[in-house]
Amino acid sequence: MSKRVAYELRGKIAYLKMNRPEKRNAIDDIAVEELTRYFNDANSNEDVRAIVFEGEGSAFSAGADLDYLMRLSKNSSSANFEDSCALKKFLIDVYSSSKLVCSMVRGPALAGAFGLVLACDMVFASEKARFGFTEVKIGFVPAVVVNLALRKLREADVRRLVLTGQIVGADEALRIGVISEVVEDSAIELRVDEILSGFVAGTSRKAISLTKEILSEVKDMTLEQAMRYSAMMNVAARSTEDFQKGVNSFLNKTQVEWD
Numbered sequence: 189m190s191k192r193v194a195y196e197l198r199g200k201i202a203y204l205k206m207n208r209p210e211k212r213n214a215i216d217d218i219a220v221e222e223l224t225r226y227f228n229d230a231n232s233n234e235d236v237r238a239i240v241f242e243g244e245g246s247a248f249s250a251g252a253d254l255d256y257l258m259r260l261s262k263n264s265s266s267a268n269f270e271d272s273c274a275l276k277k278f279l280i281d282v283y284s285s286s287k288l289v290c291s292m293v294r295g296p297a298l299a300g301a302f303g304l305v306l307a308c309d310m311v312f313a314s315e316k317a318r319f320g321f322t323e324v325k326i327g328f329v330p331a332v333v334v335n336l337a338l339r340k341l342r343e344a345d346v347r348r349l350v351l352t353g354q355i356v357g358a359d360e361a362l363r364i365g366v367i368s369e370v371v372e373d374s375a376i377e378l379r380v381d382e383i384l385s386g387f388v389a390g391t392s393r394k395a396i397s398l399t400k401e402i403l404s405e406v407k408d409m410t411l412e413q414a415m416r417y418s419a420m421m422n423v424a425a426r427s428t429e430d431f432q433k434g435v436n437s438f439l440n441k442t443q444v445e446w447d
Contacts, residue, residue: 192219194244195226200237200388202230206301209245215300216256217271224278231285237388237396239285240380241304242292251299251322275300276332282307283336284404286397288387292380293317294373298355303333306340309400311366312380313358314373319366320355339407341365392430392446 194205204226206213215223230239243249260268282289282304291297291305293313298320305311305319321330321337330337330350337346345364348354358370371379402421406414425431430446437444 191222192216193222193226195229197230197233197236200235201384202226202233202236202239204230204239204241206241206243206249209243209247211253212247212250212296213243213245213301214250214253214256216253217274219253220274220278224274224281227278227281231281231287236287237393238288238290238384240290240292240384241308243294243297245295246316247295248291248293248297248305248317249301250296251301252328254326257326257328272332279303279307279332279336284400286400288384288396290380290384292376293319293367294376296320296355298322299330300333303330303336305366306333306336310368310383312369312371312376312383313361313367314371314376315358316373317358317361317367317370318355319361320353321350322353322355324351325353389446392434394428394430395425395434398425398428 192206192208194203194207196203196205204223206215206219206223208214208219227239230236241248260271263271288310289308290310290312291308293305293311295314295316296318297305298318299322302319302321321333323330334346334350337350341364349356356364356366358367361367362370369379398421402418405417409417434444
């Protein structure tokens with residue numbers, strides 16, 4: 189059986205490529221297991237600073253494999269719950285990673301794959317990218333991924349997307365906040381490499397980890413709780429070696445070299 193996901197480490201950047209172009213990189217339980225395993229490998233690798241998801245061929249991913257969904261329809265409730273929890277855990281791991289996580293999207297990113305895109309910190313899309321929660325069109329529901337959509341987008345836009353199954357293009361996805369940047373299809377790989385190379389060279393590993401922790405934690409706090417928590421995180425940041433290195437480099441007008 190061919191692998192669903194290809195893993196490549198280029199310097200300090202890990203690339204996870206969904207690798208079923210003949211199925212438009214449709215996702216099944218095997219793909220979720222491989223994505224989880226490779227993501228965990230990259231996430232636990234201290235040398236990795238950024239992780240990128242992409243798709244082989246003309247699609248990022250068309251969403252769930254229909255043969256796989258047909259199999260699930262005949263499973264027991266407990267088996268279906270276990271399967272849903274595997275996807276849930278993977279998406280939470282991506283969303284809560286201490287590293288920078290990105291998607292590079294060409295062609296469609298639909299249903300669960302759209303959820304994966306929304307779990308990422310930054311999304312780069314070519315003008316050929318398409319996004320949509322198409323579950324309602326086959327009698328299904330975007331139950332797990334809607335939680336990410338509500339965290340990342342306006343509720344009005346989420347309701348429009350999940351209730352109509354509408355597929356939107358790159359320009360509309362940029363307008364509503366799905367993606368960070370629209371790039372010409374032929375130049376997207378160079379653009380992502382440029383952005384991430386600058387990120388690796390120009391940012392502190394520890395500062396990124398602490399900043400992502402703040403972003404995750406303060407969302408559900410009151411303003412007073414969030415401000416107190418953030419003040420404590422300032423204290424934690426000021427005690428790190430990276431902070432000392434950064435301040436000394438600034439004062440001495442030297443170029444800091446981040447690991």
